[in-house]
Amino acid sequence: MTFPTQESAVVAQPLIAVRDVRASSRWYAELLGADSLPEHSHRDVYDRISCSGQLLLQLHAWDEEDHPNLVGADAAPHGHGVLLWFQVDDFDSIVERARGLGAEIIEEPHVNDKPGHREMWVRDSDGYVVVVAGPDVEYLRG
Numbered sequence: 001m002t003f004p005t006q007e008s009a010v011v012a013q014p015l016i017a018v019r020d021v022r023a024s025s026r027w028y029a030e031l032l033g034a035d036s037l038p039e040h041s042h043r044d045v046y047d048r049i050s051c052s053g054q055l056l057l058q059l060h061a062w063d064e065e066d067h068p069n070l071v072g073a074d075a076a077p078h079g080h081g082v083l084l085w086f087q088v089d090d091f092d093s094i095v096e097r098a099r100g101l102g103a104e105i106i107e108e109p110h111v112n113d114k115p116g117h118r119e120m121w122v123r124d125s126d127g128y129v130v131v132v133a134g135p136d137v138e139y140l141r142g
Contacts, residue, residue: 014084015058017070018126021047024059027124031097031132032056032086056086078127091118091134098122098132 018024025036025047034051037043045064049057062073088094095109098120106129107121119133 011055013055013058015060016079016084016126016128017062017073018059019062019073020125021045021059021061024124024126025049027101028057028059030101031094031103031122031130032088033090033093033097057084079129083121083129083131085131085133087117087135088132089135091120091132094132095120103130 021044025043028034028049029036032049032051034049034056036047036049045061047059048055049059060067060070063071091109098105103122103124105120105122107119109118109120111117112119112133115133116137117134119131121129121131124130
């Protein structure tokens with residue numbers, strides 16, 4: 001078994017299957033204050049959400065292109081056991097945007113005492129749970 005060295009990097013690039021790539025792309029970009037790819041011919045099937053050049057999330061349409069595990073949208077609950085977790089610098093702005101989007105709020109903004117940050121849990125239109133959290137110990141510094 002080998003482990004990454006300082007010269008190598010491991011970067012998470014989560015991909016979720018969604019019913020409407022364009023709508024999900026707009027929702028995540030607005031919520032996170034991020035960007036999606038410029039308009040492209042594949043946009044109804046695939047998009048990427050990024051911020052300052054860093055990939056945050058990939059979106060792919062259900063039942064398109066026969067990719068393994070991206071078929072059968074109703075075969076299982078979407079995202080059961082998975083949290084899409086985003087650490088953000090401007091927690092208050094994201095909370096405001098989530099409310100403006102009419103996001104279903106699962107947990108109101110609160111302090112998670114163990115890491116010492118604020119967090120809010122919402123659900124997107126496909127049923128995925130999205131957590132936005134301020135930096136660890138952010139609340140304790142305040």
